[in-house]
Structure formats: C-alpha cells, structure tokens
Amino acid sequence: MAASMSVTETGEFGLIARITARLGVQPSTLLGPGDDAAIVSAPDGRVVASTDVLVEGRHFRRDWSSAVDIGHRAAAANLADIAAMGAVPTALLVAFCGPPDLDVRWAEELTDGLVAEADRAGAAIVGGDVSASSVLTVAVTALGDLQGREAVLRSGARAGDVVALAGRIGYAAAGYTVLSRGFRTPKMLVEAHRRPVVPYPAGPAAAKLGATSMIDVSDxxxxxxxxxxxxxxxGIDIDRDAFPLPDQMRDTASALGVDPYTWILAGGDDHALLATFPEGAQLPEPFRIIGTVTGGAGVTVNGKSYGDGQVGWDHFR
Amino acid sequence: MAASMSVTETGEFGLIARITARLGVQPSTLLGPGDDAAIVSAPDGRVVASTDVLVEGRHFRRDWSSAVDIGHRAAAANLADIAAMGAVPTALLVAFCGPPDLDVRWAEELTDGLVAEADRAGAAIVGGDVSASSVLTVAVTALGDLQGREAVLRSGARAGDVVALAGRIGYAAAGYTVLSRGFRTPKMLVEAHRRPVVPYPAGPAAAKLGATSMIDVSDxxxxxxxxxxxxxxxGIDIDRDAFPLPDQMRDTASALGVDPYTWILAGGDDHALLATFPEGAQLPEPFRIIGTVTGGAGVTVNGKSYGDGQVGWDHFR
Structure with a gap:
C-alpha cells in the first residue's frame, strides 16, 4: 500500500507529472500536455469554448462526494455546455488549486474522474495548471467541434415551437437536499448529485434535426x-404533467416534507439539455416534449407563474 | 461618484452583466459571451490552448498591484504561452472567484486589465465564469492560431543552435524583491512585476524564421x-555577459544586498520568450543571442553549473 503523500511533498512539477501520467488522448489531440500549450484539431475552422469553475463549499463538499465524483461533475458541467451548442466535445483544460497538505491521491482521483467523464463525451484532457490555495478550486475549460453545423443558440426559439428536454431533471437537487439533511440514501438521488448523467450525443443530434434553440440546464x-x-x-410554458415523479423521488420528498416539483422546476446540476424544435419535428432520443413556446414573455407552468420568480441559483448569494 | 457595491449586492448575473459590458471583440470572435459557449475562429483547422491560474497571496497581492495590473498579468501569463508556440492569440476565457464582499469596481478593473492586455496581443475575452470564494482566484485559458505553421515545441533544439531571448528578464523578480522589502521604487522594477511587457509578435516571427524550439520564461x-x-x-550554456545590468537594477541590487544575476537567471514572471535558432539564422526583433545549445545535458552558465540547481519557482513550496 502506498503511503500517503501531500502535494507539497511532490511539489508542483511532481504533481503535474503524476496527473499527466493518468491522461489519455483522443483523435482530436494533436499535442497533449508538456509544452507551453496544447494543440487540438478544429476541423471546420471554428472552436467552441466554455469555462466553468467549481469551488469547495460552494459547488461541492469533500465529505459528500469523492474526488472521482467531483472530477466527473467538473468535467460534465463544461462538456454539457459544449453539447448544448450542438457541438461534439474535443478537449478539456483544467486549472486545479488545492491546499498544500492535500493528499496527492485526491488530486490523482480527481484526474481519474475528469478523464472518465471526458472520455464519455469523446474528449481528452490536453492541458492545465496547478497551484496551491487554501480553497480547493477546479476551473475547467472545454473545447468542441461543430462539425460544420451552425451552432444552436439560446436566441432561436419561435412561438409555436415545442420545448423538449433530454436527460434527468430534479435528481441532483433531490440528492443535494438528502445530503444536506444528513442522509446518504436513496442512493439513486445522492449519486445523481455526485455524478450528473449528461446525454452528450443528444446535443449534436438536436442540432442535426433542426433544434431552434438549446441550453444546458445548470441554474x-x-x-x-x-x-x-x-x-x-x-414566452415558454412548461407542462408540469410532463414530469411523472419517480417513486423514490416522491417518497423522499414526502419523507423530507419537500415539494418534489421544486427539485424538478428549480433545481440545477443535472445538466439536462433543454431545446426547442419546430412543431412536428422528429425529436432525437432521449428528448421528450415538456412544453411549448408562446408569443408571450417569461416562463409559466401550465399557464401560471411559478413561486416567487426566484427560481435560480446565484453563487454569490 | 458611484457608491461602492459588493459582488453579493450585484449577484452572479449582475456581476456577469457588468463584466461583459466591458468586453470587446476581435475578428476571430465568432460568438462572444452570453450563450452556453463561445465560438472562435481556428482558420487552419487547429487551435492552440493553454491555461494558467493566479491565486491571491501566491501569485499576486492586492496591496502590491492594482486590479488592472493583475488583469494584465493574468492575461499576459497565458498569452505568452500561445506566442511561445509560434501562434497568434485569438481569445481568452476567464474563471473568476472572489470573496462576496469584494467591491464590484475591483472585478470591473480586473476585467479592464484583462481586456487591455488581450487587446495588445490581438485577442478578445469570449467567455468565462464567476463564483464566490474566500480566495481571489483568476484562471485564464488562452486560445491561439498557428496560421498554418508548425508549432515550435520545446523539444526541437539541436546542438550547435544559438539560444536567443526576446523581452526583459529579471525585471519582474527585481520588482518582487523591492516590494517584498517594503519599498515602492524604483518604479521601473515595481511596474515590471505588476505588468510584464511581453513581445507577443516575436513568437510567430520566430516560428517564421525557423526557430527550432521556444518556451515562455515563467519559472x-x-x-x-x-x-x-x-x-x-x-545541453544549454548561457552566457552571463549577454546580460548587461541596467543601472537601476545594479543600484537596487547593491542597495538591497542581492546578486542581480539571481533575478536574471532564476527569476520568473517577465514572460520573455526563449528560443533556439540554427547558427547563422536571421533573428527576428527583439531576439538577442544569450547562449548556445551543446551536445551535453542540463543548463550551465559560462560552462559551469549555477547555484544549487534549485533555480525555479514551485507554487506548492
């Protein structure tokens, strides 16, 4: 059994060597880590790029999630943004800040989670940086390839379109509530908080089938x-009946005294893909219709405004 | 005069709106901030990408550098990596973490510094993320365009090549020493710590004129x-006589009791470009010869090993 070793003992370059030893490549990786910069293929002459940062205590807790889980989640948050443009993820770059006494195993397992999630989406980790900091912080940049297609923006929805969703919704928020009440089960919900299951191929598939707008559900x-x-x-009207409650979610909500629809309608972090399509369009798997685009303004649920309008998450509040 | 306002008061979306209002575009910006991801042109079918993270107390101090300065430095650290590949910078993505009581003006001025430095290099800020954190952290990803050229790697130096340097060296380290001793002058050295002056066009120029290897001097x-x-x-042999001491550096070193060559030979953060060229090659401005590539191994100064071999900076130590 290997003795535990802190990142101070390995040092910056030792840590980088241990991390890069765990990385793989993808066909799009023209030059991986080790030089001043990486080189990634961008076959159609454009690159899609997005950055998200996860901060300990704000976005994750080490007592709630393993390092591997946090790696999965940090990668998924970024890869989902690429898919939501209709693009195929190609690469990740990772800036990692951790306390000097952090066990190097933790950083290695974080890397394993990042690599595994990137691999699910077809991307490789091609570069990054490490620094000491008293706050564990993981900033990930994802790159992607539109394969010659037009990007699917947030601005293209038209009155009469259908609103469709691909992926789970409310599960991660339910898992967060479970964990914050001190429980560790139901496992399905807790695991959903720890590792979102993002339907990456649904993004490019939606673009191919004429999605008029698309967004990654993170807020x-x-x-x-x-x-x-x-x-x-x-305007967008969401049909509440489009969300049949899974038994475990219903039972957990009941046990905790929570309205499960707050998880579904206001919870983020499942990284489902929300898209609009012309009425009658063929929807790619696993998209399902959950509402309609109207000529109005704002978002309603079955024609009525929902809650107090404060339905998102603000990381400064 | 505007009253001061914290980022908690503006909130995450308010802060993002204030930041994005200060950004410009470049011809390479196909889609800027506001959607799930940005789109940047990559005309030759490849994108060069690099990430660096700056952490308060490790890489900068707010009492030593203004927010604008820190923005310049965070951008320069990344843009120099792109130039060191022989590429032209096109875009930056910025993940910013700050304490909830941070004055929003500070974040705006950081943005102004990032934008101004990116503009010097021909790049635009196309995306990013913000989060609260008790530690001010700025993670920047830079993208660049090789314009059809081969990248200049670290691995191409050959025995007999000349070693050349573009940009200032030792100035930022001297400025750091001055500031750490409690002084605020000489201004030239202190300013060099606050804002590196990176000769960005020298990177692509070196690639065009046959540089065999290149690296950004940051360690x-x-x-x-x-x-x-x-x-x-x-092996690389550095000629100490290639570094005539500027008067201010000599006088400051003397006053502080420091060997000024430790600044020149071991100091990072000027982000000069170090390259090798075939003997007799025409050197692009402002490269100057500072040594030779040998058939040996490791780095020597005038044929001898220097110091105790611990000449770099380790952010975990």
Missing amino acids: GLLADAGHVATASRV | GLLADAGHVATASRV
Missing part, C-alpha cells in the same frame, strides 16, 4: 428556460 | 532553459 429548469425566453423574446 | 531563465534542454535532450 434550474425554469431559470434556464427563462434565459431562452429572454434571448429569443418569446 | 526562471535557467529553469525554463532546463525544460528545453530536457525535452530536446541537449
């Missing part, structure tokens, strides 16, 4: 639908 | 020359 379904409504200058 | 001249020597399996 909550109503909040992100609101971003589409604002950018597209339309 | 210190000898440490970074060592990275080239290791990657290229050659």
